[in-house]
Amino acid sequence: MELETPEAGQKFETDVIIVGAGPVGLFAVFELGLLDMKAHLVDILDRPGGQCTELYPEKPIYDIPAWPVITGQDLTNRLLEQITPFAPTFHLGQMAEQLEKLEDGRWRLTTDRGTVLEAPVVVIAAGGGSFVPKRPVLTNLEAYEGRSVFYAVQRMDQFRDKTVLIAGGGDSALDWALNLSPIARRVVLVHRRDDFRAAPDSVAKMRALVDAGEMDLHIGALKELRGADGQLSSVLFQAKGEDPLEISCDAMLAFYGLTMKLGPVADWGLNVDQNLIPVDTEKFETSTPRIFAIGDINWYPGKLKLILSGFHEAALMAQQAFRYVYPDKRLRFQYTTSSSDLQEKLGVADGS
Amino acid sequence: MIIYVTDRDGTEHELEAVEGWRVMEIIREHGLPVKAECGGCCLCATCHVYVDPAWVDRLPPMRDEENVQLDEAVGLEDNSRLSCQLIMSEELDGLRVTLAPGTEV
Numbered sequence: 001m002e003l004e005t006p007e008a009g010q011k012f013e014t015d016v017i018i019v020g021a022g023p024v025g026l027f028a029v030f031e032l033g034l035l036d037m038k039a040h041l042v043d044i045l046d047r048p049g050g051q052c053t054e055l056y057p058e059k060p061i062y063d064i065p066a067w068p069v070i071t072g073q074d075l076t077n078r079l080l081e082q083i084t085p086f087a088p089t090f091h092l093g094q095m096a097e098q099l100e101k102l103e104d105g106r107w108r109l110t111t112d113r114g115t116v117l118e119a120p121v122v123v124i125a126a127g128g129g130s131f132v133p134k135r136p137v138l139t140n141l142e143a144y145e146g147r148s149v150f151y152a153v154q155r156m157d158q159f160r161d162k163t164v165l166i167a168g169g170g171d172s173a174l175d176w177a178l179n180l181s182p183i184a185r186r187v188v189l190v191h192r193r194d195d196f197r198a199a200p201d202s203v204a205k206m207r208a209l210v211d212a213g214e215m216d217l218h219i220g221a222l223k224e225l226r227g228a229d230g231q232l233s234s235v236l237f238q239a240k241g242e243d244p245l246e247i248s249c250d251a252m253l254a255f256y257g258l259t260m261k262l263g264p265v266a267d268w269g270l271n272v273d274q275n276l277i278p279v280d281t282e283k284f285e286t287s288t289p290r291i292f293a294i295g296d297i298n299w300y301p302g303k304l305k306l307i308l309s310g311f312h313e314a315a316l317m318a319q320q321a322f323r324y325v326y327p328d329k330r331l332r333f334q335y336t337t338s339s340s341d342l343q344e345k346l347g348v349a350d351g352s
Numbered sequence: 353m354i355i356y357v358t359d360r361d362g363t364e365h366e367l368e369a370v371e372g373w374r375v376m377e378i379i380r381e382h383g384l385p386v387k388a389e390c391g392g393c394c395l396c397a398t399c400h401v402y403v404d405p406a407w408v409d410r411l412p413p414m415r416d417e418e419n420v421q422l423d424e425a426v427g428l429e430d431n432s433r434l435s436c437q438l439i440m441s442e443e444l445d446g447l448r449v450t451l452a453p454g455t456e457v
Contacts, residue, residue: 275457
């Protein structure tokens with residue numbers, strides 16, 4: 001499916017804003033679409049699928065109805081295929097940051113990249129929250145973050161002629177070590193063990209650079225950041241059973257994977273209890289009318305964090321969302337098997 | 353069977369353990385905060401614990417999968433393990449672990 005992903009920073013009006021493009025957010029597009037509601041999805045990740053594609057794309061899932069086994073990536077692909085007729089708009093790589101109520105009762109959601117979405121209904125399908133980089137455990141880390149310690153590369157040029165210490169052993173660490181190697185003064189790769197789970201090709205390239213003396217590789221642990229006013233001057237490193245080593249560097253890039261944090265949703269004035277949003281079990285609406293929460297992020301008595309529960313919640317949510325989006329229309333319950341109206345929406349009007 | 357778990361605030365809890373359960377599941381079942389965001393698939397390292405030194409050598413050795421995933425654990429120490437990979441058995445009766453940074457909910 002070719003995703004519709006407009007450039008960030010624009011303003012859109014739609015029927016429903018869905019925060020989170022994981023499996024439940026994607027299926028919500030389907031249920032809303034059957035009821036003639038258009039959706040825009042916002043996700044901090046740069047591709048749809050949420051945890052399914054970020055944490056376990058290759059891991060088989062066995063409890064999706066009618067799929068005896070399916071991987072996280074395949075499930076996402078199938079959902080994208082299923083919602084194609086409803087042409088949702090994706091705002092990827094953006095954090096849903098601010099939510100405010102407009103005078104006419106609708107909501108305005110603003111992302112960290114300046115995209116503005118307005119709609120009568122908001123559906124929070126954010127799972128465990130936003131995926132954010134894991135932060136190493138180092139004293140005074142905060143003082144350096146964003147100044148000389150980073151978790152992503154925004155502009156490569158920032159590291160030109162600098163000594164860059166890169167921590168981690170996965171694809172991000174290796175990719176950036178290789179990419180920055182030609183422009184940085186020196187790249188120093190630090191990993192806990194002399195084995196890398198990054199793509200074998202990247203590992204081979206890295207080893208070749210190290211063998212040629214063009215990159216440094218240290219196996220061990222980071223112990224301490226040294227510098228002043230947020231500017232790193234060196235990092236204290238220790239290999240197992242050896243004396244600490246002071247490694248001079250101008251910047252550090254740390255790649256320890258991602259973890260989920262509730263993030264700005266906590267500040268939207270909703271009831272939040274232990275990072276979960278309580279909802280009713282009829283409409284899956286939060287304590288704030290017109291804001292729904294479905295999937296892993298919600299809580300109600302008996303809640304199970306299963307993808308299939310989220311699908312059910314999406315279907316019931318859509319019924320109430322319809323009443324907000326089309327207050328003057330009557331909601332007609334129909335089956336996709338028998339309704340020519342629904343089949344037309346799905347693009348299968350001839351029963352094909 | 354019991355295990356002792358020290359939470360992120362430093363309080364030790366004595367938890368009744370169930371044979372065959374993952375240590376992570378026992379911690380979660382008792383309502384102690386542990387992120388464990390992948391649910392026990394050995395894919396996230398957010399159930400990372402420090403094992404009491406007296407217990408380190410008494411645990412079954414790590415499988416490769418666990419060692420690889422520890423790459424993504426923060427605050428790694430020599431006694432780091434993923435509690436989703438520790439399966440409760442008679443031999444682990446009395447196990448002492450401490451929840452590591454990054455496991456906060």
